[in-house]
Amino acid sequence: MKNLKNIKYSVLAFLLVGTMVACDEDLLIQESPDDLTSVNFYRNQDDAQGAVSAAYSQLECATEYWSFAEVKFVVDNYRSDLTQYGKDAANYPNWTDIANFTNEFGNTQVSTYWERHYKGVNYANQVIENVGIMSDDIIDPTVRAELVAEGQFLRAFYHLKLLLNFEEIIVRDKVVTSVGEAAQGLSSRVDAWNHIITDFKAAAAILPVTRESDEIGRVTKGAAVAFAAKCLLFRAGEEQDKKLEYLNEAKTLFYDVVESGKYSFALVNDFPSMFDGTNENNSESLFELQLSPVTAGGAYYKFPSHRFLRVSDLGGWDEIRAADNLMSIMTKEGTTALDGGYDRRVVGSLIFDDPAYNDAANPPFFEATWVNLCNGFQSGNWDETRRDEVDYTDVAFRKYLPANGEFWENQSSVNIPLLRYADVLLMYAETLNELNDPNTALTWINEVRTTHGNMPELSGLNQQAVRDQIEFERIMEFTMEGVRFFDLRRWGKLEAAMQAAGRTHFKLDQHAFFPIPQKEIISNDALN
């Protein structure tokens, strides 16, 4: 009886073991429930468009809440001799290191700048490689070619920003697939320029001239040509032996953008409107960082950059302000504008205590006068008697401060121009002048002066005078737009300018470019 029972249990046991062991090993294949993989993504045109969005996402260090202002503005503008860091910035040595040129030991802002731009390069490469091989039956070949060209433009743009900041960069022309492949050394500056210019030109060949309204903000052919020309002009300042060759080629390309009639770029009359959110993607904009107040579906593309930019009297955090002499430089022509005031670009770029800001009948600053603005931030107890408490020597930047209700809010979503037609014209003028044609150069300078500044035309200047005028016009036009330091460098004026600005730690051989970030060196086996 007992034996039988044992047999019964034994059989049961072995049966159970048998069924369990026979369990399907296919259960070991588990795949993500909501992510596609690089193998099964890129199914159709929508996927390809999504890939392109990612390639744009890292522009200007990505629209991340804090680091947009703290990285982009700090890295792009703190080194300029015409800015200084604000009072609160003294608390952040990682920022002031950049202004003071004491960043030898690795700097958080610089490495973030590097990292974000290379992410952009990577996402652009993912477009170029993966969209490029999508077959005709899943994507319209014309669309595919345009998307790949968009990727190439963006790759060139990220590389360009890096090359402006670092003497040598790593040119990434493909998606890396292993740590070993990721370990790649620095390219020579010449190779890097070649790669960037080639990319811009290749993009220019395919990109559309204009965008449909639902694609406004995405790159166009004109932008690609203009950037190729800009690269050549900058390069001409660096490689003396090929200066003429580059200038001539730049001239051809600038001509194409300005004079060929293929494009319809035109200067905007109302200078401040380009930076305060009231005239985004205007006729002067070749390339512009797109931001949005729309947060539907969890989207977020805005940040407190305006608070970063404002001085404390205007309720800001006081992180950046104009250099002490910027006001006097910009107003050196006095109130000689055609309307009897300052060059309009002064008022469009800076905020300061001046009758020009306090004309209640015609408030130039959004819908407020300067006094109204201070009022708004002086905890409600403001009256004229407290004017003395305000530090009138504080000159803040007006650029990028929103004119709409966002001025009073915590976040701003005003677009930021990345290449304006005024820049194209001034660069065209510079190219022509360097090719010894100061008179033609002056016509383009005058177009910018009159339209933006409402200033009288200039004439009869020689080549050097035109050079000086171009420098002045570029100060007037591009303050806070992150070009000053690079202009000084390609003109060979960096050392003198830094001395004059009292940057005592500046050494041309060490600080004309940032050192390669420590984070790159330690992660890149080809560098460490």
Place this chain on the structure above:
Amino acid sequence: MKKNSNNRGLLYPYVSPKHWRIMKLSLILLVIGLMHVSASTYSQSKKLNLRGQKFTLKEIFSAIEDQSTFTIFFNDDQVDLQKSLNGNFNDQEIFEVLDKVLEGSNLTYKVNDKLIVILEAAPTVIQEQQEEARTIKGKVVDVTGVGLPGVNVFVEGTTNGTITNIDGEYELNIKSDDQNIVFSFIGFQMQTIAISGRTQLDITLVEESIGLDEVVAVGYGVQKKSDLTGAVASVKSEDLSKVASSNPAEGLQGRIAGVNITKGSGAPGGSGVSIKIRGIGTLGGNSPLIVVDGFIGGDLNDINPNDIASMEVLKDGAAAAIYGSRAANGVILVTTKKGKKGEVQVDITSNMSVVNSVKNFDLLNGSEYITVHKMMYENAGETLPEYLTDGFTPKADTDWQDQVFRTGILQNHNVRLSGGGENIVYSLSGGISDEKGTLIGSDFRRNNWRARMGLTKGIVDVDANLAYSGKEQHLPFYNMTETYKISPLIPVYDEEAKWGYGMAYAGMPDHRNPIARQNYRTGNPTPYYPNYRDDYGSQEEVTANVSGTFNILKWFKYKINAGYKTGSYFNTNQVVPHQDRVQDEVLFTAVDEIRSKYKESLVENLLLFNKQWDKHRFDAVLGYSYQENKYGWTGATALGYINENSVDGDGNLVTETNPAGFLDQGFKTIDAGIGGEFKAKGSNTTYTRISYFGRINYSFADKYLVQLSVRRDGSSKFGSENQFGTFPSVALGWRLTEEGFLKDQDLISNLKLRASWGQLGSEGNLVPYQWQALIKTQNDYELGYVQGNGQSPWSGSAAKVMPNDGLKWEVAESLNMGIDYGVLNNRVTGTINYYINDTKDLLMYRSPAISSGFGDGIMNTAAMRNQGLELELTYHSKPRAFTYDITGTLSTLKNEVTALDNPDQVLYGDGLFLGDSHFPNQTRIGSPVGAFYLYKTDGLFQSQEEVDAHVNADGEAYQSAAAPGDIRFVDTNNDGKINEADKVYMGTGLPKVEYSLAFNASYKNFDFSILFYGVSGNKIYNGIGYNLSNMSGGSNYLNSTLDAWTPQNTNTSVPRAVLGDPNGNAKVASDRYLEDGGYLKLKNLQIGYSLPQSLLEKVSVDKLRVYVGGQNLFTITNYSGLDPEISRTVFNTGTDTSVYPQTRMVTAGVQLSF
């Protein structure tokens, strides 16, 4: 004495000897009860009623016990209860029957009062008639004073002996007065006492804690300690109960050599406790695998320490290999308490502790703050901000540490009911742990319930275990670094401020007011990391584990084990409009919730074999298991605003953000936000494992021991190429004391040599699907952009990490050699182990070159070796009124990275400055993982001449921005520059030696235990010190910065205070912040008093013990930070950064059993 050791433990009731004491009470009651009923019928000539022809020995014994007042004792090892007997036993006297059934065996019996003891015939303990005899009498009692029946009492060196009666009394004839009497009883320490003319000899026997017959869990079974071939250490509940903590891991600290328990934070709930077995084995998580009553994969922090009967730590490869791919960091087996047959026993324990932080920082007060900041600004040539100008009147002088610290309270209360009948044992327990943290806004509460039940039906044994754990934790919303850094000039409350809380003013640095931050937020502030399950706000877990064992043949069992565990997690937090720092005004209410659910099921089928032929003994297990793990989560955020878009007169899109929803600020649900905006997220993962495994143990004559095991594991975390890994092991043991040449000596009572080799695996920190290059889609700055006239958000898609379908198992190869020893009749016992663990193909998160544009990915790279020596030694005192034992442990550890991707590779730890600079740790071949590589400093420049003289061979200044008072750095490689290449190895955060000393004693009703624990040979990089003394801008600093160099104060090691730190005095990781990390701590102290038995009997209480104690009572160290006991990730070993400060506890408690 060796020859007598066979006499130990002759007697054996139906329950295991360890539990004799617990059984005894009910046994006595039983006997007394029977006597009442049967006193009149009691007779030695009682005849048995046994109808039938065929019986087992067990049936006969049962009949005797049922039909008489006798209780039969026997030793399990000697008596084969299943032995079948043929014949007629009906209507025969008890002793006739006994004679008959034992006939032909080597067993005999002995009767004492109402006990029948079955004994081995040789060596027989019989009462010899002595001519010149006199008698000696006495009583043998246990530590509680209760008589012990069945104790062997005999004259040393003779076969003259007896056993004690039911009351523990004995009477023995002796020849002379100069003889010794030996008292021995299984489960108790043997005692030998000289007669010295006495006629009455009463003694107290003390329970044995190191018995070689002790059984330890080894994974898929148990083994006698004497049969172990691997490095297995065991900690029993008595030791665990000495630590008042909600996390059982804390009770392990200092108990086992080679097991490092670090409590790196004082956060309530013991969540900061890390366990490392034999150093850093892998680069991912280093937590050992926790197996609770056979259920694989658990968290010690979910278990009530009071429910634990024992914890076994499988340290070496051979012991752990049966758990294969998850055992690379060692295995901890947790066995919970079972019930025992008998009446319901109630155990209540309760304790309360007062908790305080061990130390605070000496920070600058208001005027000192101004002094140091003024130096900083003046030295940098910057204009003084308003708060540093003369005549400035500060609003306050706030001690922010005072504001956030308080005295915490920890309470633990537990009740357990246990008992059992013929076919059932049960244990039910419930416990509450409640802690109020030492920082405001922090607390922890856990409720535990557990039911464990054992059933026997026919040949089937069922063990069922059901456990519930519910936890809730709050951590402060403010962070400690900000709390240290905020200016003392800022008041806590400020009526002038819009929100009523003080914030930066007069140009002082902006930091969060911790009190404001805490007061405007509610909920569980744990970060929003769905992939890290150990972050919890509120968490509930239920584990159900049932196993059925079919005892099919005596030597063959089948066992099925089915386990199910489910956890649900809930995090919430609400923030209402407020401002806690100038730069961050919160305008709208937001409520954030995340809920997740976790399900894990396990099915195991085991075939168990156990067979003995003559001197050959085999034990084997063969198994198959399937495990499935599902995790899903959803998160929702209700934002108390709405964006209203319109187009203005110029055709521009205008968006206004206006408050919406949250009609009442007290509303904290997602629904309360209706009218505003919502966000949601969620996903799920599935992870499966399939395993085949087997183990065979063979022993010959108990002398030679062999164990072989192998496990083959498959996991869905790997690509199809490398899903399976096979992990074999072999172990050998030799018990020298069983050999003839060690038989006849008294010195060595136990000696065993062991050697083992095994391979273990690890999945590291792999998360499901990681082998695939997933395309992520996002609609924010990470991947998205904006396009079109309508400024439409445009979601983007890209691969953020590189694909890696070649991922494979990480393999740890472990070699262990060990000695277990016992000398002087096991008065001194211990273990010595030496091991070498080699881990290769380490799964490691690492960043490919930043410029690749890819984030950190996981890959197989690197190899590492850990080797060390572990010593454990215990001395047990002779049993007297004052008994004690002393245990010392010592372990050494040497860690070395043996391979990386390429020979020159350097892997950095975290940069202490926002992750991007100030890197103290590096991992390189040839040095320990996460070692300190630092700039070398050479004092301060005392003058401009010294600065000017610090030039390289070409006359170029080494430090162009230096000024007097700055640090002089050393060009260690003499390349004319001071840069990263000048960093040199300066030690490791891994202790070279860890040691502990535990002392336990009892005197009469008092007991005492104390545990010291220490480490040495390690360094600590004082990362908090760096943060609080860099003087480069923007924060409050340590008091020591007052001693900064000035032309007047040159005799100092603190460099000058200068805003921006142009020379990099603090910007770089240098030896300036490296300190000796050795320490010795009084971890644990407890003094207890058990109320006398005589008193307790009157109120029917078995035990009532009260105690007071403390934890972390003092620390001897040179480290200047808050506490040298720090825990950090592998690549940042030994770097101290801001955490929840460590605590010190004073505890009072009570234990009650009835």
